[in-house]
Amino acid sequence: xxxxxxxxxxxxxxxxxxxxxxxxxxxxxxxxxxxxxxxxxxxxxxxxxxxxxxxxxxxxxxxxxxxxxxxxxxxxxxxxxxxxxxxxxxxxxxxxxxxxxxxxxxxxxxxxxxx
Amino acid sequence: xxxxxxxxxxxxxxxxxxxxxxxxxxxxxxxxxxxxxxxxxxxxxxxxxxxxxxxxxxxxxxxxxxxxxxxxxxxxxxxxxxxxxxxxxxxxxxxxxxxxxxxxxxxxxxxxxx
Numbered sequence: 001x002x003x004x005x006x007x008x009x010x011x012x013x014x015x016x017x018x019x020x021x022x023x024x025x026x027x028x029x030x031x032x033x034x035x036x037x038x039x040x041x042x043x044x045x046x047x048x049x050x051x052x053x054x055x056x057x058x059x060x061x062x063x064x065x066x067x068x069x070x071x072x073x074x075x076x077x078x079x080x081x082x083x084x085x086x087x088x089x090x091x092x093x094x095x096x097x098x099x100x101x102x103x104x105x106x107x108x109x110x111x112x113x114x115x
Numbered sequence: 116x117x118x119x120x121x122x123x124x125x126x127x128x129x130x131x132x133x134x135x136x137x138x139x140x141x142x143x144x145x146x147x148x149x150x151x152x153x154x155x156x157x158x159x160x161x162x163x164x165x166x167x168x169x170x171x172x173x174x175x176x177x178x179x180x181x182x183x184x185x186x187x188x189x190x191x192x193x194x195x196x197x198x199x200x201x202x203x204x205x206x207x208x209x210x211x212x213x214x215x216x217x218x219x220x221x222x223x224x225x226x227x228x229x
Contacts, residue, residue, distance in 0.1 A: 004158070031215065040221070041153075041203060041221070041222045042219070042221055042222070043159075043205065043217075043219040043222075044219070045216055045217060045218075048214060048215070048216065055214050056214050056216055058216075090158055090159070092159075094215055096215075101147040101164065101166040101209065101215075102215050103149075103161050103164065104161075104215070104217060105161075106151075106158035106159040106160070107158050108156075108157055108158045109156075109157070109158055
């Protein structure tokens with residue numbers, strides 16, 4: 001069974017479109033995250049949610065809106081896509097955000113290409 | 116603010132040779148330290164982590180790392196490289212009270228040659 005899954009795996013779209021990426025974890029974790037990995041493979045956190053509550057929002061443009069319908073799901077909606085949004089987006093989860101040493105489990109990534 | 120520096124964006128070793136990937140951090144408080152590995156077109160997988168206690172940490176696939184507070188380092192080693200170790204390796208840090216936010220280094224691509 002996949003622990004952290006993301007759909008779609010690949011996403012190719014035009015500038016200006018709106019798209020969503022879905023993430024689900026079956027680990028029973030309370031906390032979920034979104035990371036962006038750019039073309040140089042640099043990884044940076046975007047958001048974290050704990051039990052459906054936004055905890056971390058790292059100066060991400062408000063075109064990006066995370067939504068957590070329940071603690072097993074954290075979706076990422078992106079409005080008005082720009083060329084610079086092309087990247088690999090990783091979802092992750094951990095047991096408890098209050099414990100800073102918790103291992104984060106990553107999904108396989110969604111490769112977004114904006115043309 | 117915390118930061119992580121990984122010296123050497125590309126490291127090449129021969130199969131059977133020692134692997135040494137360097138990681139230095141800066142943090143205002145003692146951090147928690149992690150090494151993750153990313154195989155091509157895959158997500159990240161935890162190799163090992165340091166939280167408290169013994170400063171030499173053993174991880175999966177024969178890797179280990181030593182936390183040296185005086186040197187603010189957490190270098191990753193493996194005595195004998197295998198072809199299957201070829202991947203991207205990321206050092207990361209999180210701070211107490213930071214909401215388990217991981218700050219990553221820029222990664223080191225490990226190439227293993229015959």
